Amino acid sequence: xxxxxxxxxxxxxxxxxxxxxxxxxxxxxxxxxxxxxxxxxxxxxxxxxxxxxxxxxxxxxxxxxxxxxxxxxxxxxxxxxxxxxxxxxxxxxxxxxxxxxxxxxxxxxxxxxxxxxxxxxxxxxxxxxxxxxxxxxxxxxxxxxxxxxxxxxxxxxxxxxxxxxxxxxxxxxxxxxxxxxxxxx
Amino acid sequence: xxxxxxxxxxxxxxxxxxxxxxxxxxxxxxxxxxxxxxxxxxxxxxxxxxxxxxxxxxxxxx
Numbered sequence: 693x694x695x696x697x698x699x700x701x702x703x704x705x706x707x708x709x710x711x712x713x714x715x716x717x718x719x720x721x722x723x724x725x726x727x728x729x730x731x732x733x734x735x736x737x738x739x740x741x742x743x744x745x746x747x748x749x750x751x752x753x754x755x756x757x758x759x760x761x762x763x764x765x766x767x768x769x770x771x772x773x774x775x776x777x778x779x780x781x782x783x784x785x786x787x788x789x790x791x792x793x794x795x796x797x798x799x800x801x802x803x804x805x806x807x808x809x810x811x812x813x814x815x816x817x818x819x820x821x822x823x824x825x826x827x828x829x830x831x832x833x834x835x836x837x838x839x840x841x842x843x844x845x846x847x848x849x850x851x852x853x854x855x856x857x858x859x860x861x862x863x864x865x866x867x868x869x870x871x872x873x874x875x876x877x
Numbered sequence: 878x879x880x881x882x883x884x885x886x887x888x889x890x891x892x893x894x895x896x897x898x899x900x901x902x903x904x905x906x907x908x909x910x911x912x913x914x915x916x917x918x919x920x921x922x923x924x925x926x927x928x929x930x931x932x933x934x935x936x937x938x939x
Contacts, residue, residue: 694935696935764891775937778937779937781937781938782937782938785938800891801892801900802890802891802892802893802897804890804891804892805889805890805891805892805893805897806892806899806900806901807890807892807893807897807898807899807900808892808897808898808899808900808903809892809895809897809898810897810898811906821926822926822927825918825922825923825924825926825927826927826935826936827935827936827937827938828936828937828938829936829938829939830919830920830923831939832938832939833938834917835917835918835922835923836915836916836917836918837915837916837918838913838914838915838916839916840912840913840914841906841908841912841913843913845915854917855917858915858917859910862910862913862915863910865908865913866908866909866910866912866913869908870907870908871905871906871907871908
């Protein structure tokens with residue numbers, strides 16, 4: 693897969709402040725529409741201390757589901773949907789030039805069998821890893837992969853020492869989120 | 878006219894095929910700094926991941 697898709701237009705919806713006194717400070721919420729699947733999608737860019745965004749998205753029809761990040765939509769158009777999500781990075785860099793970015797591949801839940809895939813190196817993570825390798829170079833970001841928890845971190849190279857910054861962000865995440873947040877069942 | 882497939886098979890669902898864990902047995906994964914061991918990927922690692930040489934014309938962020 694080349695991921696050479698145009699993607700869709702991201703529409704900014706709102707800035708939502710987080711008032712739980714955690715390192716999660718606010719969320720920028722966007723949405724976009726896929727004419728192929730005929731669904732709207734919600735993209736959340738959650739800003740944390742240390743100038744790092746976690747990027748999440750789900751199909752709007754599943755917004756009330758506890759498993760919204762884990763469901764299989766199975767209507768196609770994956771390339772355009774993922775490229776649209778990737779386009780949020782240059783948009784956010786304009787307002788937050790020092791920002792780093794984090795992605796987590798949620799475990800897929802097969803609702804038919806009521807089964808969930810393993811945490812390590814899961815399907816979504818493998819796809820995101822391939823997409824990021826194809827669409828993000830090493831000039832702006834240092835790339836860190838965490839296969840054991842299916843996560844990926846792009847550390848902004850404007851930080852003086854990217855390895856120290858990476859450890860700082862890992863510490864912040866592990867102190868803020870005691871568990872992987874989307875698989876508490 | 879109704880056509881009946883005599884040899885049609887029931888395809889097992891994805892979770893069954895791939896032997897995933899039943900939801901009721903799924904464990905919460907605690908995050909700790911020790912568990913989160915990352916690997917700094919080089920340009921060669923990224924080339925291997927995408928199985929091609931880098932093509933700067935297509936990148937979203939260089």
